[in-house]
Amino acid sequence: MSGVLSIDNLTVTVASTPESGHRRVLLDGVSLRVGAGERVGLIGESGSGKSLLSLASIGLLPEPLDATGSVSLGGRELLGASERAWNAVRGRDVALVFQEPTSALDPLMRLGRQVAGPLRRRRGLRGAPLRAEVRRVLREVQLDDADRIARSFPHEVSGGQRQRVAIAMALACDPQLLIADEPTTALDVTVQKEILRLIADVAQQRGMSLLFVSHDIGAVASMASRVVVLQHGRVVESGPTQQLIRQPAHPYTQRLVAGARALDERLTIGAQHD
Numbered sequence: 104m105s106g107v108l109s110i111d112n113l114t115v116t117v118a119s120t121p122e123s124g125h126r127r128v129l130l131d132g133v134s135l136r137v138g139a140g141e142r143v144g145l146i147g148e149s150g151s152g153k154s155l156l157s158l159a160s161i162g163l164l165p166e167p168l169d170a171t172g173s174v175s176l177g178g179r180e181l182l183g184a185s186e187r188a189w190n191a192v193r194g195r196d197v198a199l200v201f202q203e204p205t206s207a208l209d210p211l212m213r214l215g216r217q218v219a220g221p222l223r224r225r226r227g228l229r230g231a232p233l234r235a236e237v238r239r240v241l242r243e244v245q246l247d248d249a250d251r252i253a254r255s256f257p258h259e260v261s262g263g264q265r266q267r268v269a270i271a272m273a274l275a276c277d278p279q280l281l282i283a284d285e286p287t288t289a290l291d292v293t294v295q296k297e298i299l300r301l302i303a304d305v306a307q308q309r310g311m312s313l314l315f316v317s318h319d320i321g322a323v324a325s326m327a328s329r330v331v332v333l334q335h336g337r338v339v340e341s342g343p344t345q346q347l348i349r350q351p352a353h354p355y356t357q358r359l360v361a362g363a364r365a366l367d368e369r370l371t372i373g374a375q376h377d
């Protein structure tokens with residue numbers, strides 16, 4: 104089965120220095136599959152290569168990096184494909200939500216126009232049907248005050264509302280797969296929970312596949328039915344979420360789980376003393 108996203112033996116390297124000829128390995132033979140409607144979590148500490156894997160999955164690896172192996176979406180091989188080939192699949196086969204919503208938004212453009220952009224370009228909507236669809240996608244991400252949000256500039260709404268708009272833009276062309284790369288790191292804890300809930304609900308309602316990328320094993324456990332663990336650019340373990348949390352096999356996963364349990368215990372004890 105090829106899956107919605109199939110990554111096989113992906114290796115990404117970068118020249119250590121222009122003169123030496125030596126190359127640093129950033130991703131080392133990584134394989135990962137996301138099936139139709141499946142929710143997969145990708146976990147690893149900072150620098151383990153999570154963002155590179157997200158970027159490779161949407162054709163946005165920066166220039167100086169060299170990639171070998173295979174990245175295929177809906178059965179089409181895309182590693183090393185032209186910008187034109189990637190443009191044909193971005194938004195529809197795969198869409199990405201980043202950590203920092205401001206990076207996805209133009210600070211000088213009203214939010215409604217930004218959401219309208221992909222709907223106009225990709226779905227050819229114009230006039231009243233376009234405006235109605237902008238309102239519908241803003242409501243789908245639970246922005247009830249859709250008309251006010253559409254008229255606002257990014258700095259006129261809250262961080263959580265900005266991330267909801269970025270999610271609305273990612274959803275606008277009805278992607279098969281949403282990659283959410285640390286989508287809540289920049290937000291307050293209560294808003295984080297709401298955004299996670301929103302992403303999970305939307306994925307469920309649409310039957311959309313999800314690759315949820317995080318350094319937080321608790322967040323991954325709440326979002327994904329299967330988890331892939333990355334360390335130093337390598338997959339060290341993968342399996343069903345519950346099994347991986349109950350019986351982590353690799354020492355790195357054991358440390359992650361033990362760390363999350365210790366934190367949970369401290370919080371529980373803290374709460375008892377309140």
Ligand SMILES: Nc1ncnc2c1ncn2[C@@H]1O[C@H](COP(=O)(O)OP(=O)(O)OP(=O)(O)O)[C@@H](O)[C@H]1O
Pocket residue numbers: 117129147148149150151152153154155156165167168318
């Ligand atoms: N353009 C680049 N040129 C050289 N090295 C890079 C480049 N982008 C990333 N790296 C290196 O690749 C490794 C993996 O980076 P990546 O951003 O994927 O990690 P990450 O797991 O997403 O970390 P974080 O959670 O902090 O975002 C790091 O050592 C990083 O320094």
